[in-house]
Amino acid sequence: MTNDVRAGAQPTQDRDGIVLDLASAVREVGESLVLTGVGSTDLVAAAEYLRAATAVLARVRRDNRESSDFDTVEGRIFACVSGAANPVSPPLLLRETEDGVEGRCRLGAQYEGPRTFAHGGVSAMLMDEIMARVPEMVGKTRVTRSLEVAYHRPVPLGVDLLLVAQCVSLGEREYQVRGRLAIEDLPDQPLVTGEACFVLLSPEQAARWLPVGESWRE
Numbered sequence: 001m002t003n004d005v006r007a008g009a010q011p012t013q014d015r016d017g018i019v020l021d022l023a024s025a026v027r028e029v030g031e032s033l034v035l036t037g038v039g040s041t042d043l044v045a046a047a048e049y050l051r052a053a054t055a056v057l058a059r060v061r062r063d064n065r066e067s068s069d070f071d072t073v074e075g076r077i078f079a080c081v082s083g084a085a086n087p088v089s090p091p092l093l094l095r096e097t098e099d100g101v102e103g104r105c106r107l108g109a110q111y112e113g114p115r116t117f118a119h120g121g122v123s124a125m126l127m128d129e130i131m132a133r134v135p136e137m138v139g140k141t142r143v144t145r146s147l148e149v150a151y152h153r154p155v156p157l158g159v160d161l162l163l164v165a166q167c168v169s170l171g172e173r174e175y176q177v178r179g180r181l182a183i184e185d186l187p188d189q190p191l192v193t194g195e196a197c198f199v200l201l202s203p204e205q206a207a208r209w210l211p212v213g214e215s216w217r218e
Contacts, residue, residue: 015070016085019070019077019085022085023084023086023087026087027087027108027110030087030108031109034110034112035109081125082094082103082129090106092104092105092126094130096137099166100137100165100167101133101137101165101166102164102165103130103163104161105160105163106158107155107157108157108158109157114154116157117157120151122155123149123155123181124147124149124192126161127149127163127192128144128194130181131147131177131178131195131196131198132144132177132198134167134177135175135198140175140200141200141205141206142198142199142200143198143199143209144196144197144198144199145197145198147194147196148194148195148196149193150192152191152192153190154191155191156183159183160183162181162187163180163181163182164187165177165178165179165180166178173199174197174199174200175197175198175200176195176196177195177196177197177198178193179193179194180193180194
């Protein structure tokens, strides 16, 4: 594999844009892999190309206990559900609404459980993420205490999905949140619903466990 990437070379476009494009390319690889029908020769060649690309990325590597250079008080683009630069994420695109939070995503073939439908664990992950953003909307740092998910219909792959979440009760240290997931064109027919309890962290706990902010507001 020929490549002209050199350590220390300056990119021709902004570095954030480059890493987002790279993550999108890796997602495309993941979906292509689970759908491919090519023969052994092509599979071997693809593996060689990917290992060469991995070697390029591994030239400079951070300790995973350290913050990424891309982390800012505005957000973490490598977060596993809503981080646009994490190839594992769909990603889930979030925005604040008048009464809560809504998110949109489309799940590719790499998220399959039953044939043509998403794995139930992926749906639960999305529900946790959307509901956890409600206390954050008002500046509260939180962790999930409990999560209950009800599956009403299978979640199809390859369609635009809509997730919404609202606060249903607020205590001194806890937020109770309710959410739902539906096909975007059929928002009143929930596929998955959920309820969650989030414990609010003290400033000292937040500074110790979450040293970089996770603001995602548009």
